[in-house]
Amino acid sequence: MIESTAERAITFGDLDPMGIVWHGNYIRFMELGREAFGRAHGLDSIRMYDQGYYTPIVRATIDHKAMLSYGDTVVVRAWIKPSPAAKIIFQYELTRKSDHVVVATAETVQVFLDRDRKLLLDAPDFYRAWQEEHQLVAR
Amino acid sequence: MIESTAERAITFGDLDPMGIVWHGNYIRFMELGREAFGRAHGLDSIRMYDQGYYTPIVRATIDHKAMLSYGDTVVVRAWIKPSPAAKIIFQYELTRKSDHVVVATAETVQVFLDRDRKLLLDAPDFYRAWQEEHQLVAR
Amino acid sequence: MIESTAERAITFGDLDPMGIVWHGNYIRFMELGREAFGRAHGLDSIRMYDQGYYTPIVRATIDHKAMLSYGDTVVVRAWIKPSPAAKIIFQYELTRKSDHVVVATAETVQVFLDRDRKLLLDAPDFYRAWQEEHQLVAR
Amino acid sequence: MIESTAERAITFGDLDPMGIVWHGNYIRFMELGREAFGRAHGLDSIRMYDQGYYTPIVRATIDHKAMLSYGDTVVVRAWIKPSPAAKIIFQYELTRKSDHVVVATAETVQVFLDRDRKLLLDAPDFYRAWQEEHQLVAR
Numbered sequence: 001m002i003e004s005t006a007e008r009a010i011t012f013g014d015l016d017p018m019g020i021v022w023h024g025n026y027i028r029f030m031e032l033g034r035e036a037f038g039r040a041h042g043l044d045s046i047r048m049y050d051q052g053y054y055t056p057i058v059r060a061t062i063d064h065k066a067m068l069s070y071g072d073t074v075v076v077r078a079w080i081k082p083s084p085a086a087k088i089i090f091q092y093e094l095t096r097k098s099d100h101v102v103v104a105t106a107e108t109v110q111v112f113l114d115r116d117r118k119l120l121l122d123a124p125d126f127y128r129a130w131q132e133e134h135q136l137v138a139r
Numbered sequence: 140m141i142e143s144t145a146e147r148a149i150t151f152g153d154l155d156p157m158g159i160v161w162h163g164n165y166i167r168f169m170e171l172g173r174e175a176f177g178r179a180h181g182l183d184s185i186r187m188y189d190q191g192y193y194t195p196i197v198r199a200t201i202d203h204k205a206m207l208s209y210g211d212t213v214v215v216r217a218w219i220k221p222s223p224a225a226k227i228i229f230q231y232e233l234t235r236k237s238d239h240v241v242v243a244t245a246e247t248v249q250v251f252l253d254r255d256r257k258l259l260l261d262a263p264d265f266y267r268a269w270q271e272e273h274q275l276v277a278r
Numbered sequence: 279m280i281e282s283t284a285e286r287a288i289t290f291g292d293l294d295p296m297g298i299v300w301h302g303n304y305i306r307f308m309e310l311g312r313e314a315f316g317r318a319h320g321l322d323s324i325r326m327y328d329q330g331y332y333t334p335i336v337r338a339t340i341d342h343k344a345m346l347s348y349g350d351t352v353v354v355r356a357w358i359k360p361s362p363a364a365k366i367i368f369q370y371e372l373t374r375k376s377d378h379v380v381v382a383t384a385e386t387v388q389v390f391l392d393r394d395r396k397l398l399l400d401a402p403d404f405y406r407a408w409q410e411e412h413q414l415v416a417r
Numbered sequence: 418m419i420e421s422t423a424e425r426a427i428t429f430g431d432l433d434p435m436g437i438v439w440h441g442n443y444i445r446f447m448e449l450g451r452e453a454f455g456r457a458h459g460l461d462s463i464r465m466y467d468q469g470y471y472t473p474i475v476r477a478t479i480d481h482k483a484m485l486s487y488g489d490t491v492v493v494r495a496w497i498k499p500s501p502a503a504k505i506i507f508q509y510e511l512t513r514k515s516d517h518v519v520v521a522t523a524e525t526v527q528v529f530l531d532r533d534r535k536l537l538l539d540a541p542d543f544y545r546a547w548q549e550e551h552q553l554v555a556r
Binding site for chain 4: 295296298301302305306309324327332334335336337338339340341342345395
């Protein structure tokens with residue numbers, strides 16, 4: 001299965017008054033992983049837009065398992081869950097670099113809109129081809 | 140059922156290259172609603188912390204139904220889902236002020252940690268009392 | 279002199295580990311004031327863009343005078359400094375609502391780019407007219 | 418002169434409706450550079466806090482020279498400007514990795530507060546020693 005990894009050092013501005021990373025920042029970390037995947041495997045948002053598709057996130061779920069503090073680096077692993085639907089489903093595992101503890105798991109679901117912002121009921125050809133090429137077709 | 144409402148005008152900085160609000164900003168809008176609820180009904184994060192409890196969010200789910208654009212104002216309605224567990228479950232409905240269209244629904248789950256950051260398996264007395272006072276006890 | 283005012287309750291996610299608002303968030307508060315001014319006086323970013331101009335911020339300066347904490351509400355006052363140059367110069371005063379203490383003063387400078395992203399050396403006619411109408415012409 | 422460098426890939430969420438990085442995000446990029454410096458040279462915020470000092474930013478200035486777009490990586494160079502005052506003055510140069518164009522220059526000024534949040538009129542001994550060790554004493 002193809003996947004990608006991105007990492008980022010935690011900064012002071014990421015922290016909440018308890019000294020741990022504010023939960024709302026994880027959605028930015030997930031984007032780092034998703035875009036690293038897009039760059040590595042030819043599936044980034046801007047490229048899809050240039051091909052005529054806008055792929056907004058319609059659902060995001062984040063499960064927090066442990067905390068990140070100052071001095072930590074977060075490692076974001078991202079991959080695509082095969083699906084026959086007209087959707088791009090990314091899954092994520094965020095770990096603390098120092099001890100490999102999983103700090104969060106997450107999932108985002110994206111749909112395809114055309115230039116007129118109309119929802120596509122079938123995945124566009126380019127995405128079907130991309131899935132086949134990467135052996136990501138759900139059976 | 141008690142609930143609270145907060146609203147915020149969409150700003151240029153909220154928008155993504157498609158001219159709609161970037162999905163990662165919704166988690167900030169949810170916080171506006173949750174904190175308006177906390178202020179109105181005596182259940183804000185800092186007050187709970189002062190009573191010895193840290194209440195981190197362990198799960199967040201956001202379902203996007205429609206888009207927000209420049210000129211829109213988002214209205215965030217927040218309420219608590221009754222639960223016998225040692226958890227605070229907030230639910231949210233975000234609407235576009237101009238036409239009352241629901242743009243997203245969401246849920247967050249918070250747990251209770253004590254000062255030593257140990258997870259509480261039972262809800263602390265102050266929260267049980269608060270739930271009873273507000274008739275939010277799940278049966 | 280025309281000016282506008284916006285306000286926002288401080289949220290948990292705005293705070294840093296010292297329990298005060300992280301400095302990087304002030305630039306968002308300034309935007310709230312600048313856009314309230316734009317809406318009130320017909321000078322918002324999107325309207326200018328629709329008229330063919332993109333007005334990026336080329337300089338921002340923020341002076342922090344006092345701190346904002348949880349429970350505070352920040353009040354942002356914004357106005358335009360008259361200038362004969364092809365620039366929009368906004369000035370800001372941010373105060374704590376409870377005691378009217380000035381927490382920061384700030385300034386942003388915007389230039390005019392045309393659709394081809396070429397810098398305009400003279401302010402466009404619509405902005406000159408707007409300035410005259412609002413008696414904001416520097417002498 | 419000692420300095421440090423950090424870099425970050427631009428993400429979709431960094432962009433504004435014009436498809437370039439929203440100006441408010443630069444203050445986060447500056448933090449990446451400042452903290453890389455702190456880690457490399459023993460001067461990070463949390464370490465200073467542990468020694469009894471809180472070092473809030475009291476002034477920030479950012480000059481934008483060029484734009485960052487999707488696909489770009491920003492490189493942040495940060496160094497300290499020697500000063501006899503009880504201040505930490507960081508200067509920054511942000512460049513676009515692909516063509517080394519300077520996209521912004523910036524400066525932040527930090528002061529020293531003690532545990533009671535009282536402003537120090539003289540730099541604390543640890544900072545004087547640090548400056549001497551790194552030959553950063555202004556003459």
